Amino acid sequence: MNGNLYGYVRSSADSRDIEKQMIAIWDYGVAAENVYVEKKTAGNDSDTAYNTAVDMLKENDTLVIASLDVLGDDCYELMDRWRYITITKRAGIIVLDLPLANTGIEEEALGKVVARITLGVMQHFDQSRQYKKQKQAEGIAEARRRGVRLGRKPKDIPKGFEEVRLQWDRGEISARHAASALHVDPNTFRKWVREGQSR
DSSP states (O other), X not given: OOSOEEEEEEEOSOHHHHHHHHHHHHHHTOOGGGEEEEEOBTTBOOOHHHHHHXXXXXXXXXXXXXXXXGGOSSHHHHHHHHHIIIIISOOEEEETTOXXXXXXXXXXXXXXXXXXXXXXXXXXXXXXXXXXXXXXXHHHHHHHHTTOOOSSOOOOOOTTHHHHHHHHHTTSSOHHHHHHHTTSOHHHXXXXXXXXXXX
């Protein structure tokens, strides 16, 4: 591809990560004015820099990114963007830490094949993860329907609990000291107290 090079940097608020990506992209040969930086923070989840970078791409241009995850939050977004850039825009992608996936060099047909395989494998693992989560949720729902108690087995209330609870009731000791005397954490002690009051 003989077009222009553009860079896209996407990161959290960690300035060191942004700087590292930018240096790698500059070292590849992308001009500083052609690098678009997206800072993802809790209050800013826009894709303004990405949209600007992609709008700049013309046929035979190449988008350079430091790593594959820069292109999307999940497998599906990554694949959609990859297809849009390479098929719709007819531009290339250079992934600096995954050179075999690069589509920015026309002669490297192998790169395009590996890119498709890489994205296919990622999709497979993402689908497998979603399938496992769905089956787990179905299993939990079925267990609850049958009345199976889920989670860790509750601790048995020790013999000295009533005596310690009475001391706590009278204000002689705190919940923390009561829990310590029973060798449990304060939340467990309070839970036992609530369960005793509800009986």
